[in-house]
Amino acid sequence: MQNFSPVYYLISVLIACFGQVTKTLVWGPGLEPNVVLPARFFYIQAVDTKGSNFTTSPGEKAFEVNIVSPTEQFTRIWVQVLDRQDGSFVVRYRMYSPYILRGPVYHEGCNCPQPSGDLWEKHMKCPGSFAQIDKDLSVFNSLDPDLISTEVPVRFGQRQSLCHYTIKNNKVYVKTFGEHVGFRIFMDAILLSITRKVLLPDIEFFVNLGDWPLEKRKSTDKIHPILSWCGSNNTRDIVMPTYDLTESVLETMGRYVSLDMMSVQANTGPPWHQKNFSAFWRGRDSRQERLELVKLSRAHPQMLDAAFTNFFFFKHDESLYGPLVKHVSFFDFFKYKYQINIDGTVAAYRMPYLLAGDSVVLKQDSGYYEHFYSQLQPWEHYIPIRADLGDLLEKIQWAKDHDEEARRISQKGQFANLVCDYYLFVCVCVNIFYNFSCIYFLQKYAELQVTEPKVREGMELVEQPTDDLFPCYCQRTGSNTVVI
The missing domain is CATH 3.40.50.2000 (Glycogen Phosphorylase B;)
Structure with missing residues (x-):
């Protein structure tokens, strides 16, 4: 039989059931038009003839899912149905084109940011705070970008691998310090992704590209905010999701990543x-x-x-x-x-x-x-x-x-x-500069700044990627300008 998504969306979700499965429950953020993820997803719960949920797999071929547009004969959407072996399935799909149904729905590559971070957070339906971020920022009464921009390179720039980022007018600028800075590609990708989703506050910060956290725990005013992938009991770095998790979400259903939280x-x-x-x-x-x-x-x-x-x-x-x-x-x-x-x-x-x-x-x-x-x-x-x-x-x-x-x-x-x-995992854990935890961090961090973030000498613009095959018509501002 066919079951249609109970949630209004840009496209119709056609679910064909096979075998003993006669009914389904369908829910999840992939059915919401305003949630933009690299790979959208939703859940299917198999239900038997008596109305009881399956607790074991009814078979990996129990469902066939097709996503179609009411206005286009062919859709540029790749769909995967993942059997979780407990009677439920994850359906994930990656869009390669925007679609219209009573309004635009954008794909991951669209450079079409929401004007309001609060509105974006509302659409994501994420928690109002994150304890780890609150804890990490609690040691700072204020942040002076002018002072930090000069002191951090002196303290760490010669011995460590750092990225100095400024986000100004929703554009990303960077300057690197140290020899081994190849891992900046993960940070660049995250920042570009989130600036395509929402207009960020102007902000200036340093990212540690090494494994070990840098800022030691000590009773001194000379504590600098350093973002790191790992924290420790002896340091005060601001801990963000690892580059590995970041890549696994940004590249979900892509060519280069086979291991991600859903595939597991x-x-x-x-x-x-x-x-x-x-x-x-x-x-x-x-x-x-x-x-x-x-x-x-x-x-x-x-x-x-x-x-x-x-x-x-x-x-x-x-x-x-x-x-x-x-x-x-x-x-x-x-x-x-x-x-x-x-x-x-x-x-x-x-x-x-x-x-x-x-x-x-x-x-x-x-x-x-x-x-x-x-x-x-x-x-x-x-x-x-x-x-x-x-x-x-x-x-x-x-x-x-x-x-x-x-x-x-x-x-x-x-x-x-x-x-x-x-x-919620996406909201909390994967992309500090893609998901809500990024927005929450950026807003909290920006509130602590006491001087204006600047594009410093030696910084270069990090360009948004272009894709001529899948153009995006951004309509948030009423403009018909094509945004690639």
């Missing part, structure tokens, strides 16, 4: 009771504890399967902890019930992907944290293990002896569910 949900391996009863880990030798993990695995292979796929930091110990093993597809990790998360050089950036699966995560106690760690609780979302791994075998055995409790922890820990659904 659709590739979580066999059902819980069919998973391998071992703990699993693969990675490189970026920390001493990882050497200990591999050593434990060799002594207790029935409990733990851990091995290195690359040696770099401890190459002189390769003969002791090798040989190297082949890389394993991340989706194959979830053939195992227990996933080990151990720091690398800083926090292990695989943590959100591990939580998105349906295995239970055993997380090492650590002084490093990502932007979402404050939302996690031990024994609720993950099983804690000591920093030295001294209780790892004991915790694995506990999980084996308390299978249903371990399963409940894995379900609560599934990251998309932790923050209600993937939509």
Whole structure:
């Protein structure tokens, strides 16, 4: 049968049901015209003939989804239906052209910003605050862009890799410091994406492109605001989502990214009771504890399967902890019930992907944290293990002896569910300069500025990308100007 989206949208969503599925529930932000994401998405819940929700998969071919425009014969829209194995499906689609239905609906590449950040936030329906951002900014009573622009390069510019950004009149300008600044491409992409969505306040800030946070915790007035991908108990950097998460969302359904939060949900391996009863880990030798993990695995292979796929930091110990093993597809990790998360050089950036699966995560106690760690609780979302791994075998055995409790922890820990659904995940976690958390940060940061942000000497304009194949006619200002 066919079910039409209950929510008004730019296009019709045609859902064909097969097999025992006779009804569907359909909801999600991909049905809203004003939410612009690189890949829009919504959910389908399979319902049987008795009106009960399926709790297991009715089959990955249970639904066929077509998205059509009432005004165009062909639509430039790529659709994927992802089976979450619990009776629900994620339908995601990427638009390559704008469409009209009682008003314009824009695709990701449209440079057509909302005039009001408040209006954009209303459309996104995100929370009114973010505890980590509030905490990180609480140490600053005010921010002086003139002072910061001169002091930060002196303190960090020679030894670290930094980007100095100014957003002025909704255009992005940048100057880099240090040798290894290639990672600026992720920040550039985020900033360009958000300025296509909403008019931002004028703001000036520094981004740390390295792994380690920079600004030490100290009782002094000389604390500078530095944005970093990782925080620690000994530093005061403003923590933002990692470059890896950023890219995975901006490039969702693109050519270069296969691992993202939604794809993990659709590739979580066999059902819980069919998973391998071992703990699993693969990675490189970026920390001493990882050497200990591999050593434990060799002594207790029935409990733990851990091995290195690359040696770099401890190459002189390769003969002791090798040989190297082949890389394993991340989706194959979830053939195992227990996933080990151990720091690398800083926090292990695989943590959100591990939580998105349906295995239970055993997380090492650590002084490093990502932007979402404050939302996690031990024994609720993950099983804690000591920093030295001294209780790892004991915790694995506990999980084996308390299978249903371990399963409940894995379900609560599934990251998309932790923050209600993937939509809220996008709002909170993925793109600090794409989603609402970016807007919230920028507004809070801008309110602290006591001098005017400026385009400084040596800054260059970061140009918006162009695409002649998919032009965008921006109608927010009543102009018929083509905006590429």
